[in-house]
Each structure stands twice: as C-alpha cells, then as structure tokens.
Amino acid sequence: MSEKVLMKGNDVIAEACIRAGCLHYFGYPITPQTEISHYLAKRLPELGGTFLQAESEIAAINMVYGASAVGARVMTSSSSPGISLKQEGFSYIAGAELPAVVIDVVRCGPGLGGILPGQCDYFQVTKGGGHGDYRNIVLAPNSVQELYELTVESFNLADKYRMLCMVMADGSMGQMMEAVQFKDKEDITVYDKPWATNGMGNRGHSNFITSVNVNPDELEKTNLRLQAKYRLVEKNEIRYEEINCENADIIVVSYGTTSRIIKNVIKKAKKIGINVGLFRPITLWPYPYEALAKHTDKVKAFLSVELSAGQMIEDVRLAVNGKSNCYFYGRMGGHIPAQQELLDEIIRILKKEDK
Amino acid sequence: MQYEIIIAGFGGQGVLSAGRLLVYAGMLEGKHVSWLPSYGPEMRGGTANCHVIISDEEVGSPILNFADIAICMNLPSFDKFETFVRDDGFILCDTSMVSSEKISETKRKVYGIDATTKAIELGNKAFANIFIIGKLLQITKILRPESIEKALYDVLPEKKHYLIPIEMEALKMGLSN
Amino acid sequence: MAKERLHPKSIQDKVWHYCPGCSHGIVHRIIGEVIDELNIQKSVIGIASVGCSYNNYEYFNFDVIQAAHGRAPAVATGVKRVLPNNVVFTYQGDGDLAAIGTAEIIHVAARGERLTTIFINNAIYGMTSGQMAPTTLPEQITKTTPVGRNTDYHGFPIRISEMLALQEGTAFVERVSTHDVKHIIKAKKAIKKAFMVQQAGLGFSLVEVLSTCPTNWGLTPLESQEWIKDHMIPYYGIGNLKGKDIKV
Numbered sequence: 001m002s003e004k005v006l007m008k009g010n011d012v013i014a015e016a017c018i019r020a021g022c023l024h025y026f027g028y029p030i031t032p033q034t035e036i037s038h039y040l041a042k043r044l045p046e047l048g049g050t051f052l053q054a055e056s057e058i059a060a061i062n063m064v065y066g067a068s069a070v071g072a073r074v075m076t077s078s079s080s081p082g083i084s085l086k087q088e089g090f091s092y093i094a095g096a097e098l099p100a101v102v103i104d105v106v107r108c109g110p111g112l113g114g115i116l117p118g119q120c121d122y123f124q125v126t127k128g129g130g131h132g133d134y135r136n137i138v139l140a141p142n143s144v145q146e147l148y149e150l151t152v153e154s155f156n157l158a159d160k161y162r163m164l165c166m167v168m169a170d171g172s173m174g175q176m177m178e179a180v181q182f183k184d185k186e187d188i189t190v191y192d193k194p195w196a197t198n199g200m201g202n203r204g205h206s207n208f209i210t211s212v213n214v215n216p217d218e219l220e221k222t223n224l225r226l227q228a229k230y231r232l233v234e235k236n237e238i239r240y241e242e243i244n245c246e247n248a249d250i251i252v253v254s255y256g257t258t259s260r261i262i263k264n265v266i267k268k269a270k271k272i273g274i275n276v277g278l279f280r281p282i283t284l285w286p287y288p289y290e291a292l293a294k295h296t297d298k299v300k301a302f303l304s305v306e307l308s309a310g311q312m313i314e315d316v317r318l319a320v321n322g323k324s325n326c327y328f329y330g331r332m333g334g335h336i337p338a339q340q341e342l343l344d345e346i347i348r349i350l351k352k353e354d355k
Numbered sequence: 356m357q358y359e360i361i362i363a364g365f366g367g368q369g370v371l372s373a374g375r376l377l378v379y380a381g382m383l384e385g386k387h388v389s390w391l392p393s394y395g396p397e398m399r400g401g402t403a404n405c406h407v408i409i410s411d412e413e414v415g416s417p418i419l420n421f422a423d424i425a426i427c428m429n430l431p432s433f434d435k436f437e438t439f440v441r442d443d444g445f446i447l448c449d450t451s452m453v454s455s456e457k458i459s460e461t462k463r464k465v466y467g468i469d470a471t472t473k474a475i476e477l478g479n480k481a482f483a484n485i486f487i488i489g490k491l492l493q494i495t496k497i498l499r500p501e502s503i504e505k506a507l508y509d510v511l512p513e514k515k516h517y518l519i520p521i522e523m524e525a526l527k528m529g530l531s532n
Numbered sequence: 533m534a535k536e537r538l539h540p541k542s543i544q545d546k547v548w549h550y551c552p553g554c555s556h557g558i559v560h561r562i563i564g565e566v567i568d569e570l571n572i573q574k575s576v577i578g579i580a581s582v583g584c585s586y587n588n589y590e591y592f593n594f595d596v597i598q599a600a601h602g603r604a605p606a607v608a609t610g611v612k613r614v615l616p617n618n619v620v621f622t623y624q625g626d627g628d629l630a631a632i633g634t635a636e637i638i639h640v641a642a643r644g645e646r647l648t649t650i651f652i653n654n655a656i657y658g659m660t661s662g663q664m665a666p667t668t669l670p671e672q673i674t675k676t677t678p679v680g681r682n683t684d685y686h687g688f689p690i691r692i693s694e695m696l697a698l699q700e701g702t703a704f705v706e707r708v709s710t711h712d713v714k715h716i717i718k719a720k721k722a723i724k725k726a727f728m729v730q731q732a733g734l735g736f737s738l739v740e741v742l743s744t745c746p747t748n749w750g751l752t753p754l755e756s757q758e759w760i761k762d763h764m765i766p767y768y769g770i771g772n773l774k775g776k777d778i779k780v
Contacts, residue, residue, distance in 0.1 A: 052609070063606050070611050201575070206589070207595050210589065336418040
C-alpha cells in the first residue's frame with residue numbers, strides 16, 4: 001500500500017478508472033461530478049486513451065456502447081438528470097450484454113431539482129428506468145476509500161458478467177476530501193472478449209452486437225439467459241456491512257453518506273443505554289435480502305434512513321416480510337439528518353414498540 | 356476529540372485552501388479528516404465555505420449541521436454562520452473585515468485577528484488565511500505547526516515553495532498574536 | 533456451362549427481407565462491393581440503426597453493431613475513438629438520422645469524426661408503415677399527412693446534406709440516387725470515395741442516397757423509380773456538395 005493521500009471523491013473515481021485499466025471515457029458535464037471529467041480530460045490523452053465531451057448524456061452512453069462493443073473498458077459518469085437521459089442506453093447495453101461502468105453522483109430531484117446530495121434515485125438505479133427485464137449491478141460506497149475500491153471493482157464485475165455496473169455516490173461524497181490509500185498494484189482480471197465486434201480479422205466469421213430479435217422464441221431465450229445471469233449475480237455478489245447488529249434493539253438500514261451518520265448515532269445511543277445496529281447494503285442490487293431477514297426475530301424494529309421520501313424502505317420491507325415493524329426517516333432537498341435528529345427518532349420508535 | 360469547523364469568506368480569500376491545509380496536516384498527524392466545499396453557483400457568487408472535520412475517531416457525516424468553530428473571513432460569513440456555532444463553540448474572525456461593533460453584538464465567544472491587514476503588511480493579502488490558521492492553532496492546539504509546514508510542501512506546487520518560509524512566518528505571527 | 537455468380541464476399545448469400553423494389557438491397561450490395569474492392573472486410577465495422585435495415589448484420593459479412601434509434605453516430609464515435617485504424621460507417625434512414633438523431637449526426641460532422649455515414653432518404657418512415665419523415669416532400673401524402681404535407685402546418689423538409697456540408701469537420705458530401713443503372717454506378721463511386729476519404733483521415737464523409745419505398749408510397753417498383761426522378765431529384769437535387777476535388 002502506498003502512503004495516504006488526501007483527495008476529492010470525484011478525483012478518486014477518475015483515478016480509480018485509470019487504475020482499473022479503463023482508458024476511454026465519454027461524458028457530458030453536470031454538477032456535482034464535473035471533477036471526474038476534469039481529471040480524465042488531462043490524464044487519459046497522456047495515457048493514449050480517449051476523453052471525449054459528448055453533445056449530450058444520450059450521446060455519451062451510446063459512445064460507451066460503441067467502445068464496449070469493440071472490447072474496450074469504458075466508463076461514463078453523470079448525476080441524476082443525466083442518468084435519466086442515459087436510461088435508454090442502459091436498456092440497450094443490457095440487451096446487447098455489454099460490460100460498462102456508470103458513475104452516478106446523485107443530487108436532488110425531481111426535475112432539475114438541486115445540486116446538493118440526495119439518495120432519491122434509488123428506484124431509478126435499482127429498479128430500472130429503462131425498458132425491458134434487465135438489471136444493473138449497483139455498488140454504494142460510503143467513503144472516499146471505498147469509492148476508489150468499488151470503482152475499480154465495478155470494472156471487473158462489468159466484464160465478468162457482461163453487464164452494466166453502477167457506482168452510486170451522492171453529491172457530498174463526490175465533493176468531499178478524505179484520506180485514501182491506493183494499492184501498489186490493482187486487482188484486475190482481464191477477460192477474453194471473443195464476442196467483440198472489433199473487425200473480423202482472422203476470426204473466420206463476422207460478429208454482431210444487437211439487442212433486437214423479432215422471433216418470440218429466440219427473444220424469450222435471450223431473456224431467460226439474462227435472468228439466469230442475474231440469479232448468478234445474486235448468488236455471488238451480494239455485499240453488505242453489519243455494525244453492532246448482534247443484540248441490537250433496533251437496526252438502522254442505511255447506505256452511502258447517511259450510513260456514516262448512523263455510525264456516530266450508534267455511539268451516542270450507547271451512552272444512554274440503547275443498542276442501535278447498522279445494516280449497510282453495499283450492493284443495492286443485488287440487495288442483501290436474506291442477510292437482513294436474519295435479524296427479524298431479534299430486533300424490535302427496523303428503521304430505513306435515506307436522503308429521499310422513502311425508496312429503499314420498500315426493499316427493507318420485502319426482506320423483513322411483515323415479521324417486524326419497519327419505519328422510515330428521510331430528509332430531502334439536500335438536507336442531511338443530524339445525529340440528534342436520528343437519535344430522537346430512534347427513541348420515539350422504541351417507546352412506541354415498547355408499549 | 357473531534358473538531359467540526361466551518362471556514363467561510365469571499366472567494367479568493369483562500370477559505371477552501373485553508374480548510375484543505377488543515378485536513379492535510381491532520382492526516383499527516385494520523386487523524387481522521389474530511390473536507391467538503393460548498394459547491395455549485397455559490398462558488399462563483401460571493402461567499403465560499405468549507406466544512407472541515409478533524410477527529411481522533413472515524414468521521415461520520417462530512418456535512419455539518421453545527422460547528423464547534425466558525426472561521427469568518429468577511430462580514431456576510433459572520434452574519435450567516437454566527438448561529439451555526441454550538442453554544443460552547445467559538446467564532447474566529449478576521450477583524451480587518453468584521454467590525455468590532457458587529458462582534459460585540461453576538462452572544463457567542465469570539466476570537467479575532469486582523470489577518471488581512473497583517474497579510475498586506477507582509478506583502479500579500481493571500482496570506483490572511485495563514486494568519487487565521489496560526490490563531491486557530493494558538494487557541495485550540497488542534498494541530499502542530501510543523502504539520503502545517505509539511506502540509507504546505509505537499510499541497511503547494513513546487514513553483515510556489517519559495518513562498519512557504521513567508522507563510523510560516525505568518526503562521527508564527529498568528530500563533531503568537 | 534454454369535454461370536459464375538459475382539457475389540461480394542462482404543455480403544452473405546441470403547434472400548433480403550426488404551420489399552420488392554426497395555433500394556436497401558441495392559445500397560447493401562454497393563457497400564459490399566466497395567468493401568471488397570478496398571479490401572477492408574476484416575477491419576470494417578458497420579453500425580446498423582433503427583428502421584427497415586435494423587438487422588442489416590444478417591446480410592453484411594463483416595462486424596456490425598446495432599444501435600439505438602438515432603444514436604448510430606455516437607456509437608460509431610465510441611468505436612472509432614477506440615479503434616482509429618478501422619473503417620467505421622453508419623447506415624441510417626431519414627427518421628433515424630434526420631429526426632431523432634439530428635444532434636448526434638451534426639456533432640460527428642462538427643467533430644470531424646473519421647466516419648462515413650450512408651444516409652438512406654426515402655422521404656417516408658418505412659418500418660413503422662408510412663408516416664411523415666423530416667424529408668417528406670411538400671404536398672406528399674403519408675399516413676400522418678393524409679391530405680399531403682402542408683409546410684405551414686408540418687414545416688419543411690430538412691436538406692441534411694447541405695446542412696452537414698456546412699460543418700468544418702465534414703470533408704465529403706454527395707447526394708446520389710438509385711433510380712436507374714447510371715445513377716447506381718454514380719452512387720457506388722460516391723460511397724467508395726466517402727470510405728477512402730475516411731481512410732485518408734480527412735474528416736467526416738456522408739452520402740445521401742435518394743431511395744425508394746414502393747410499399748409505403750403506394751407505387752409499383754417501376755413507378756417508384758420514376759417518382760425519385762420526377763419528385764425527389766427536382767426538390768433535393770443530386771451531385772457533390774463538398775470534397776469534389778479531393779483526390780484519394
């Protein structure tokens with residue numbers, strides 16, 4: 001491991017992209033993730049790669065589609081409204097089974113909304129938005145260090161499963177500086193891509209990349225193959241972190257920035273004799289339903305804390321399956337809940353549950 | 356121990372770089388640190404600010420709801436962040452930019468240093484933030500001056516290293532003010 | 533004595549799914565011949581779009597990527613930036629290129645991407661069964677202009693070639709027709725030159741091919757060829773718009 005350095009989250013994402021062997025980036029500027037493109041605009045051409053500012057988010061994701069189709073590691077990044085525009089491309093990438101990495105530094109919506117941090121696009125990133133039966137892997141780091149590690153990992157996952165892997169951060173994680181320690185050598189798996197349409201060469205046959213098939217039998221077969229792949233991802237790739245969940249009175253389920261606040265709340269609560277646990281999904285899809293469900297018999301309640309009007313709470317309820325009460329606490333518009341605010345909510349819920 | 360600090364002022368007064376310098380020095384001392392700038396249109400308008408956390412423990416939210424210390428380098432920042440400070444916290448302000456009348460009106464504890472005036476005397480008003488950091492170190496002992504010096508060498512591009520001895524002079528003046 | 537079939541290597545030996553009298557088959561064949569003549573079958577990468585030719589990879593015998601509606605130029609950009617030494621072309625119709633994909637095509641031209649676009653202009657939406665296209669002629673009847681395109685109400689046809697020729701990044705533009713053998717030979721020359729301009733790294737090249745759509749025009753194949761001659765050519769004009777003097 002190298003020395004710790006102090007870096008902005010967005011710069012770390014860009015550095016991680018290079019370290020993962022991704023030399024091609026296509027994007028369109030949007031706050032709060034523009035530093036990613038500033039960093040790559042300087043570095044990628046030096047490394048013989050591509051940095052291209054596209055005419056729109058739609059063009060950018062389709063440039064990613066093209067670069068991926070010919071076998072390159074490729075990435076784009078954006079923020080909420082830009083991700084909305086890219087969703088058509090996500091569906092085509094899923095249909096054509098292309099590996100790609102998309103970074104989403106989430107802001108507040110709906111509409112043009114605001115540029116402050118949000119988690120109001122949980123539905124958008126985990127449940128689709130594009131058309132068709134498809135899934136994207138979604139990783140949700142909660143520190144600049146994890147932003148680095150998971151961005152590198154996202155390229156491996158994308159190549160491994162030939163699918164889109166998203167890293168979902170929020171505005172504050174993109175903008176904040178924290179210490180980060182880079183590895184001397186990255187864990188990069190190089191995958192053969194015999195399917196790539198990089199020119200026939202001496203392959204002996206032509207390749208094509210497509211998501212269209214008007215034959216119902218064949219299209220159903222394609223869908224079944226995709227679903228089998230998604231089941232495999234669910235089996236292999238679920239990640240989560242548990243803190244103080246054994247003997248907890250209440251488990252707070254939270255990811256990204258909000259999960260950091262909960263870590264402080266746990267300490268605060270301990271001082272007044274309340275045992276708060278934190279269950280932090282790191283993969284938002286596939287969601288760690290089973291791991292969360294294991295706690296249903298032991299705790300009085302679950303509380304989902306989000307920077308939204310209540311989106312992940314639906315997955316928490318699916319996991320808990322009616323066996324415990326599930327509560328929600330959220331802030332919107334760019335507000336971040338204070339530790340005391342959350343502790344008060346926890347006390348209120350426990351009083352209600354004790355009655 | 357955990358210090359939660361907001362640093363605010365006009366763009367160009369070096370409020371963001373002051374914050375970066377503090378967290379870098381904190382990191383060098385093995386502390387947990389985070390730095391979060393105000394971003395977006397605010398960056399271009401007038402006031403800029405950053406949230407700084409220097410802690411012995413893992414940092415929770417990088418976004419502050421309240422601060423232990425508000426460093427106010429101009430009047431609008433003083434007005435805006437006076438109430439952001441916890442009751443047992445304090446405000447540190449550049450008295451070249453915030454009037455003593457204004458300071459006398461607040462219930463919060465206030466420390467002052469005429470950083471901009473002193474910086475101009477030293478030949479460059481861009482050093483005002485270093486005077487402020489010196490004063491902060493004097494009040495809190497939050498970091499060692501040697502760490503600030505090392506951080507300056509790491510953070511500044513090499514072509515600006517010739518300025519560091521002058522900046523360290525400003526830091527010492529702030530420390531002994 | 534068995535006749536030798538002069539079949540391009542770059543075209544698969546299959547029956548087209550295109551309607552009788554449709555120009556797609558002619559233009560596919562031209563592209564196949566040009567790729568053979570330039571000896572680039574092993575390196576060329578085609579981008580199929582959305583429209584009747586969405587699955588032209590079923591006929592082409594080289595690598596092809598199927599793109600979302602209008603986005604073929606962006607997909608081609610991604611390909612070309614990764615593989616600058618491969619010849620890359622898009623094959624797009626008038627709905628794909630001149631309506632939903634207008635932004636993408638203008639920007640590849642503005643950037644001077646070393647790409648070639650084959651633009652099929654048949655003045656109508658074929659795949660969706662005959663609605664107005666951006667290139668539908670004034671007074672032309674379509675399913676969505678049942679009493680004819682009224683320019684006051686529906687606006688005017690877009691002259692794509694003229695517009696793209698204005699872009700500094702564009703090196704070569706020619707509008708050609710497929711209504712008779714003489715013009716088909718000219719079309720092939722233009723397409724070959726467009727590919728060669730790309731190979732020479734001179735910038736973006738585009739060939740607009742005035743094409744038939746007998747099914748949706750409600751005409752026989754022969755009448756359709758006449759319709760190009762009598763209606764489309766007088767409105768759009770044919771010939772070179774940029775890069776006539778380039779020697780490649």
